Amino acid sequence: MSPAERAWEQRTLEPTLAKSPDRNSDFTTVSSYPIRRLYTQADLEGWNPDTELGAPGAPPYTRGIHPAMYRDRLWTMRQFAGFGSANDTNRRFRYLLSQGQTGLSVAFDLPTLMGYDSDDPLAEGEVGRCGVAISSLADMEALFDQIPLADVTTSMTINSPAAPIWAMYLAVAEKQGADWQKISGTLQNDILKEYIAQKEYIYPPEPSMRMVTDTIEFGAKHTPRFNPISISGYHIREAGSTAIQELAFTLRDGIEYVEHCLGRGMQVDDFAPRLSFFFNAHNDFFEEIAKYRAARRIWCSVMRERFGATNPRSWALRFHSQTAGCSLTAQQPYNNVVRTAVQALAAVLGGTQSLHTNSLDEAWALPTEAAATIALRTQQIIAYESGVTNTADPLGGSYFVEALTNEVERGAWDYIERIDALGGMVASIERGFPQREIADAAYRYQVAVDQKQKIVVGVNDYLMDGKQIETLEIDGSVGDRQADRLRKLRADRSNAEVERRLTSLRHAAAGTDNLMPHLIEAVKAYATLGEICSALRQPFGVYQEVAIT
Amino acid sequence: MPDKKIRVLIAKPGLDGHDRGAKVIARALRDAGMEVIYTGLRQTPEMIASAAIQEDVDVIGLSILSGAHNTICARLMELLRAKGMTDVTVLIGGIIPEADIADLKKSGIAEIFLPGTTTQAIVEFIRQRVAVA
Numbered sequence: 001m002s003p004a005e006r007a008w009e010q011r012t013l014e015p016t017l018a019k020s021p022d023r024n025s026d027f028t029t030v031s032s033y034p035i036r037r038l039y040t041q042a043d044l045e046g047w048n049p050d051t052e053l054g055a056p057g058a059p060p061y062t063r064g065i066h067p068a069m070y071r072d073r074l075w076t077m078r079q080f081a082g083f084g085s086a087n088d089t090n091r092r093f094r095y096l097l098s099q100g101q102t103g104l105s106v107a108f109d110l111p112t113l114m115g116y117d118s119d120d121p122l123a124e125g126e127v128g129r130c131g132v133a134i135s136s137l138a139d140m141e142a143l144f145d146q147i148p149l150a151d152v153t154t155s156m157t158i159n160s161p162a163a164p165i166w167a168m169y170l171a172v173a174e175k176q177g178a179d180w181q182k183i184s185g186t187l188q189n190d191i192l193k194e195y196i197a198q199k200e201y202i203y204p205p206e207p208s209m210r211m212v213t214d215t216i217e218f219g220a221k222h223t224p225r226f227n228p229i230s231i232s233g234y235h236i237r238e239a240g241s242t243a244i245q246e247l248a249f250t251l252r253d254g255i256e257y258v259e260h261c262l263g264r265g266m267q268v269d270d271f272a273p274r275l276s277f278f279f280n281a282h283n284d285f286f287e288e289i290a291k292y293r294a295a296r297r298i299w300c301s302v303m304r305e306r307f308g309a310t311n312p313r314s315w316a317l318r319f320h321s322q323t324a325g326c327s328l329t330a331q332q333p334y335n336n337v338v339r340t341a342v343q344a345l346a347a348v349l350g351g352t353q354s355l356h357t358n359s360l361d362e363a364w365a366l367p368t369e370a371a372a373t374i375a376l377r378t379q380q381i382i383a384y385e386s387g388v389t390n391t392a393d394p395l396g397g398s399y400f401v402e403a404l405t406n407e408v409e410r411g412a413w414d415y416i417e418r419i420d421a422l423g424g425m426v427a428s429i430e431r432g433f434p435q436r437e438i439a440d441a442a443y444r445y446q447v448a449v450d451q452k453q454k455i456v457v458g459v460n461d462y463l464m465d466g467k468q469i470e471t472l473e474i475d476g477s478v479g480d481r482q483a484d485r486l487r488k489l490r491a492d493r494s495n496a497e498v499e500r501r502l503t504s505l506r507h508a509a510a511g512t513d514n515l516m517p518h519l520i521e522a523v524k525a526y527a528t529l530g531e532i533c534s535a536l537r538q539p540f541g542v543y544q545e546v547a548i549t
Numbered sequence: 550m551p552d553k554k555i556r557v558l559i560a561k562p563g564l565d566g567h568d569r570g571a572k573v574i575a576r577a578l579r580d581a582g583m584e585v586i587y588t589g590l591r592q593t594p595e596m597i598a599s600a601a602i603q604e605d606v607d608v609i610g611l612s613i614l615s616g617a618h619n620t621i622c623a624r625l626m627e628l629l630r631a632k633g634m635t636d637v638t639v640l641i642g643g644i645i646p647e648a649d650i651a652d653l654k655k656s657g658i659a660e661i662f663l664p665g666t667t668t669q670a671i672v673e674f675i676r677q678r679v680a681v682a
Binding site (some may be wrong): 110111113114116122123124125126129130196198199200201238239240245326330331343363364439442443446447449450456458459460472474518544545547548549 | 559563564565567568569571572573576577579582585587589590593615616617619620621625630644645646663664665668671
C-alpha cells in the first residue's frame with residue numbers, strides 16, 4: 001500500500017466506517033470469491049500490460065480476439081430454439097430470422113439427446129418437450145425447409161449423438177446444393193462436460209472421445225468453416241460450479257480433446273483454429289468479465305507453450321455465451337429481463353463472439369414467441385443503444401478488472417495443474433473429481449441462499465404474491481405424430497439398404513475407421529437416430545456413472 | 550432411545566440429466582439427519598417403485614424439470630398402489646406448471662416444491678408428515 005493510500009485509509013475511510021460500518025462482514029462474488037474494498041495500482045504489482053494485456057486482436061488476446069472488436073462486426077445474435085416437431089421449430093426459426101436474428105441454434109428434445117427415436121418406449125412423455133424431436137434425415141429436412149444452409153450458420157446443441165446428427169445436417173446441406181467447404185456453424189459435441197455436469201451421455205469415455213476425434217478430423221478435411229466442437233462451461237456452471245471451476249474444467253476439457261487429436265496423428269494447427277468454446281454469462285458482472293478475459297489468456301498460453309501451435313488462429317479462443325438459466329427465478333418473472341440484460345452486457349464487455357439471451361419465462365417453460373422476442377431485443381439494445389460497442393475492451397486497465405482477471409486465471413491454472421496430476425480429465429472424471437467439486441459448490445450456494453447470506457430478489461427477499469404468467473404449451477400430440485412419421489418412414493425406405501449401412505457402421509465402430517463417412521451413408525438411407533445409436537451401443541458399451549451426492 | 554431415522558429415496562426419473570437439485574436435496578436431507586438413498590439418473594417408474602420397496606423408505610422425492618411429470622407420476626402412483634405402498638409420502642421438486650398441480654395432488658402426490666423453495670422448508674415438511682404417519 002502506498003503512503004497516500006495509507007493516509008486515505010486513516011484520514012478518510014476509518015472515520016467514515018466508524019459512523020457508518022459496512023453492510024456485510026465480507027463481500028463476495030456469486031461464486032463466493034472474496035472481493036476487496038478497493039483496487040489500486042498495488043493490486044497489479046509486477047503486472048506487465050505489454051505482455052499480459054496486449055492489444056485487441058493480438059496475443060495474449062486479453063482485450064479480445066479481433067483488432068476492431070464490435071466496431072466492424074457485432075457478435076452473432078444466436079437464440080437457442082426448438083420444441084415440438086421439426087415443422088413447429090422450422091416456423092420459429094423463420095420467425096427469428098425475420099426479426100433480425102443472425103444465426104440459428106437448435107435445441108433438441110431429450111430422446112434425441114439420448115439417441116432414442118420418438119417412438120421408443122423410453123421417450124414416452126418427453127417427445128418435443130425440451131426441444132425439437134429429430135429421429136431421421138426426414139425430420140432434419142423438415143427442420144431446415146426453406147432455410148438455405150449455404151447462407152445461415154447453425155449451432156447444434158447435441159453431444160453423445162453429435163456425429164449422426166451432424167451427418168444428417170451435412171446430408172441436408174448436400175441435398176440443398178450447399179458446398180461443405182463453405183457451410184458454417186457449430187456442433188456442441190462436448191462429451192466430457194456431459195460426464196461432468198449435464199449427464200446426457202450414452203457410451204463410455206473412450207469410444208465417445210474417439211467419435212469426437214472422428215468429427216474433428218473429418219471437419220478439418222471436409223468442412224473447414226464448421227466448428228466441430230464447442231467446448232462448454234455453460235452446463236458445468238448451471239450444475240452449480242463457481243466461475244473459476246467453469247473456466248478451469250472447460251479449458252482442461254479443451255486440452256484433453258487436443259491431446260486426443262494429436263494422438264490420432266493430426267497437426268495442432270490443422271484443427272485448433274476450429275475449436276470453439278461456450279461459457280455461461282452469470283449474474284456477477286465483473287467476475288464474468290474477468291473469466292472471459294482470463295480464458296483467452298490461458299488458452300493462448302496452452303496453445304503456444306503446451307502444444308507449440310504456431311498459427312495465431314490456433315491461439316485465439318473464440319466463444320459463444322448464454323445468459324445463466326439457473327439465475328432465472330420462477331417468482332416475479334419479469335425481473336428476469338433485467339438479470340438477462342446485465343448478464344448479456346457482461347458477455348459483451350468480455351468480448352463474446354456470439355450470444356444467446358434467455359427469455360423471462362424460462363424458469364417455467366420453453367419460451368413463448370413474445371418472451372423470446374424481448375430476449376433478442378435485449379441484445380439489440382446493448383448492440384445499438386448502450387454505446388459499449390464503440391470501443392474494444394472498454395474495461396481494460398481497470399485496477400479491479402485486471403486484478404480479478406489475474407486472480408481468476410491463477411485459480412483456473414491451479415485446477416488445471418491438479419487435473420494434470422490426476423492423469424488428465426478422463427481420469428479425473430472417473431475418480432469423480434470435477435463432479436465432487438461442483439456438487440460441493442452447488443450445495444454451498446444453496447445454503448448461502450437458504451440462510452439469506454446471498455439475496456435473490458423475489459426468492460428470499462422482496463417477496464410478492466403473483467399469478468403465474470402464460471407459458472408455451474407443447475402440443476401433446478407431437479409424440480403420436482412423430483410415431484406416425486416414423487412408421488411411414490420405415491415402410492417407405494429400403495430396409496435392406498438400412499441394414500447394410502448399419503452393418504458397415506458396426507464393423508467400422510469395431511475397427512479404427514473414421515465413422516463420419518459411414519454415418520453419412522447410414523442417415524442418407526434414412527436409418528433413424530435410434531437405430532444408429534443402438535447399433536453403436538453393441539461395440540461401444542454404455543456408461544453408468546457413480547453418482548456423487 | 551433415539552427416533553428411527555426417516556428414510557428418503559431421492560429419484561431422478563425420465564431422460565433428463567440435470568441433477569443439481571436432486572443432489573442438493575439429497576445432501577440437505579442427510580445433513581438434517583435423514584437416511585437418504587439417491588437412485589442416480591434415468592430411473593423408470595418401475596425402478597423407482599422397486600427401489601422404494603427394497604429400501605423400505607418413508608418418502609420418495611422425485612426431481613423433475615423436463616415437463617414429463619404427468620406421464621411419469623401417473624405410472625409411478627399406479628405402481629405404488631398396486632404394490633400396496635400407499636403409506637409412502639411422494640414429493641416432487643422441480644418445474645411443474647400451476648395448471649398441473651391439482652391433478653398431481655389428486656393422484657396422491659403429497660406436495661410439490663417449486664423453484665425457490667428452501668431446503669429447510671422441505672426438511673420441515675417431511676418431519677411433520679412422517680411424524681403424523
